[in-house]
Amino acid sequence: MKNIRNILNSRFKSNGNFFMQLTKILGFKPKKIKFYSTAFTHRSMNIKDSKGNAINYERLEFLGDAMLGSVIASHLYIEVPSGDEGYLTKMRSKIVSREHLNELGKGLNLIDLVESKIPTGQFGDNIHGNLFEALVGAIFLDRGYKYCEKFIYKRVIIPYVDIETLEGKVISYKSLLIEWCQKEKKTFGYHVYEDTGNDDVRHFSVKLSINEKVIAKARATSKKKAEEKASKRAFFAFQNSMSKMM
The missing domain is CATH 3.30.160.20 (Double Stranded RNA Binding Domain)
Structure with missing residues (x-):
């Protein structure tokens, strides 16, 4: 377990910019850095814990997706009291579309923080959105729902969510x-x-x-x-x- 911890923390010893870049993106200082280290660890690193479970961003990606959906659903429910279930579901899908999440990840240059044995130039566009979701999942585990909600409002809802514009946006x-x-x-x-x-x-x-x-x-x-x-x-x-x- 100690060896795993050393691997995950190695980037902080070799590159102090990671912590600084992360803090700038988050808008606050992380407490439990291990969650963020995992959020930027690609499966190609082939790191496992003492029980043989893979350590990479994929599980955090799942959690972040759920948190994004929850916060955005709550926002739409409050902001559009006339919207029925179908309308709200469609609007939420437009906000968390793969294309939009990829744009968010690119805008934050999250790929620059990835630990991977595969050159980043070989990744497809979806890596950007995957990392954004993983980051949201890491925030939730580190600081809880309120911090997660604040980050989503700052990075997603306030700058990009305009109801009238979204109504005219086509996902597919x-x-x-x-x-x-x-x-x-x-x-x-x-x-x-x-x-x-x-x-x-x-x-x-x-x-x-x-x-x-x-x-x-x-x-x-x-x-x-x-x-x-x-x-x-x-x-x-x-x-x-x-x-x-x-």
Whole structure:
């Protein structure tokens, strides 16, 4: 157990900037530094406790996700007394969308604090949002709900949560399009195929058809991204009708 503690605390002995950077991000001094050390430990470090349990940010990520959802749900419940369950759920999803959490993590440069055996340049965008959630989980364990709530208000709600703006924000154009097609009883389909272009990175192309008519085309570095891009283009073709579902 002592060896594990030494590994987790090594960054503070070798790099005093970690504590300073962390304090600046939090807005207060952490008490139990081990939680924050875990929050920035990637699974590639392969650290385990005396019982063989993995020590990395993934469990804190789960906890932070729950705390974010709780604080934001409470805020929306108070601020939008006319909103029903469906409306409040949709609004909360827009605030804690993966895209938004990734932006928050990037904005705080959380990836600079990660301990990993994998070069940070090889991580996908979701690492930023994962670290933000893990940090929120660490705050809760270190200082409790009130500090966690204060941090979420400072970093998420106050600067980014505007009800009118959120009402017009689309999380997933594909989900919106599918919902609209089902409501309007329209058939739809995504024909995805590997792009044979000369790009260094493999691309995928997609044709989106509605009622057997090709409505939009797109290409991207993954099937998911290509489908989303095509769906976004289709959205603007049917914007007046689909906007009513947002």
